[in-house]
Amino acid sequence: MTGLAGKRSADDETHLLNIMNANANCRELLILDARPAVNAKLNKAKGGGYEENYTNASLTFLNIHNIHVVRDALKRLTSCLIPRVDEKNYLKALDESKWLNHIQSILEGAVKAVFNVDTEKQSVLIHCSDGWDRTAQLTSLAMIQLDPFYRTIEGFAILIEKEWCSFGHKFGERIGHGEDGYNDGERSPVFVQFCDCLWQILRQFPSAFEFTQELLICMLDELYSCRYGTFLFNSEKIRLMDNKCDETTISFWSYVLEHRKKFNNPMYRPKKKVLYVNPSFCALQVWTDYYARSNPHVISPSHEEIQQPGGVDFLNEKKQLLDEIMALDETVHSMATGSAPSTSSSS
Template sequence: MEETPLFPGESIKATVKDVMYICPFMGAVSGTLTVTDFKMYFKNVERDPNFVLDVPLGVISRVEKIGAQSHGDNSCGIEIVCKDMRNLRLAYKQEEQSKLGIFENLNKLAFPLSNGQTLFAFNYKEKFPMNGWKVYDPVSEYKRQGLPNESWKISKVNSNYELCDTYPAVIVVPTSVKDDDLSKVSAFRAKGRVPVLSWIHPESQATITRCSQPLVGPNDKRCKEDEKYLQTIMDANAQSHKLIIFDARQNSVADTNKMLLAGAVRIADKIESGKTSVVVHCSDGWDRTAQLTSLAMLMLDSYYRTIKGFEALIEKEWISFGHRFALRVGHGNDNHADADRSPIFLQFIDCVWQMTRQFPSAFEFNELFLITILDHLYSCLFGTFLCNCEQQRFKEMPIHQNLKELLAIKAELQKRVEDLQREVATRASSSSERGSSPSHSVTPVHTSV
């Protein structure tokens, strides 16, 4: 029988023969189940072509024991509910469960964070010709849009994530706004998420800015700095004396879902036809806001409809601006009923797919590209969608990613130092035995690594 294909860094944890997969289309299929630290791999070699079921553990939402009496008195079963809407059922002999602990293995490996382990992405050892962490450069993206200019500046006031810990280090704000005023505006906005520029029209200079809701409260609290800040955003667009504020806070989740594309069209129309700047916000500015701004930008800017541009759009509007991927997807967590879980990014991709169906020639990519993105939203094979914000991504992840490499390098250097010490000691001993000249000296070797 052929061996289970493995990624670099992937290892097999359990293999069970005579497992029955209850396929909804083909009925019961018998084969061998292999569980690794990345995937569940089921294969039947008796069929032509071979039947293979390859499921990344990250896509599993929950694992439950079920009865399997119809497949034998000594059988037991498992139902695997997946985040991509698949439900998988397996049946196997009771003695195999007792011997190998299939249910326990799946529960432990599918939810590593709940079991004190790390996600597979930290153990993945594949070498790629391109550094994926450098696909998106914020300064280059803003320069592509013609920024900075006389009205907008590229600011690093948040370089240490002190202004807003869920915002990127590089943001674009009005040129005339001082850092002190920006701090006051931040205090008036939920989670400190001040209005910052996402996109600027190359001709009219109308802008899309994004933020969180103002903390008005029951007493209609006001903030002069916040009002002045919004006035500055409006004044930056000389072609209009209006500023449209799109409030995406939801009264009904179902209604809001239906309004996504319609809302994005309205934003794009205000920018393109009305030459009017818009401010988009929801409650915290990382869910509905990201959906609306990115969809509107996709409609307005053909660059974002290329493969490279779409990657930059996701990196900018979703990842760097703090969409909470870890919480919304629930990576490695066994609490499938967590209220923080929500298919926000999936809804965005579905809207993009609908646009590609209506205007296929306007996009450089098709649904296969979108499906691949969604596959790895759940797979935990790469680090792209693992964190809740840029600060968490860049301050925590590289430490874990590089720790083993650094330790290996240190061990190698230490070994070289020890070899040099032995070599020097041998030479010194040989010189002493030969009665070397008093003027001859041995250069000391520094041993600190």
């Protein structure tokens, strides 16, 4: 319903009803509006709107803030870590940045979508003001938790191409490729924020992903370097049809697949189950391996153990222990059920 007069669109209401009817188990369509409720009402006063009083549909606002708030929050976060850390006031400065609060809001929204699809068998419609920023964050994170295919290197590449590149995230404006004014109001680290959210999931489920944080860091580096055509311009039309990036540039994913050993997770154990990330503020951490890597005084134990001599051996030993634990679990389960244990083993 748009504008102060609350104009309705019969076609839009029918479209949403058709989405719900496509799922035989869906009794009510859940609409997740990424915006804060106040922002949505302000947009309505300017001629926009939201799904109010739609039949067989419920609307939930996720209170995820816009690109301007996110940009300011990241500036405050990095000032806590670079060029030096104010040890006495670090936690206060981190809290005032509100960066982890924004990460929490996105993860909570993604978990809500996952729960309703997985447990409630409900269809979910996700949108924000335009559909190319917060929407892409939420759908991508939900799909990663729901489908183990997107936790593989190939699956992750398809996810980014589909949910971000094809659906029109404005990489050009958000990153500022080729622009002179670095203070441009359309710039915002939306994609960086998504990678941060994914890193939180990686940290909570270290054996569920085929890749490590090195892939995320490399992807963000190349996002700003412009060496590959994958993340150039504001839409697929401008990238492929107008500028022929598929013919004149190399895809970032070609590099990734050629050097996949660099990104392989030695602890990877494919899991078909759905992941439920813990979005609690107490479970979240600052991604210092990315934000503070230029500060030699900030040491990340997870990154350090890989870089030190014997770090790879440590990970291989951890991998072997996981194999033994899984084998023991299977033996115990077989003894309890009276079935023969499986003779196959993972390598």
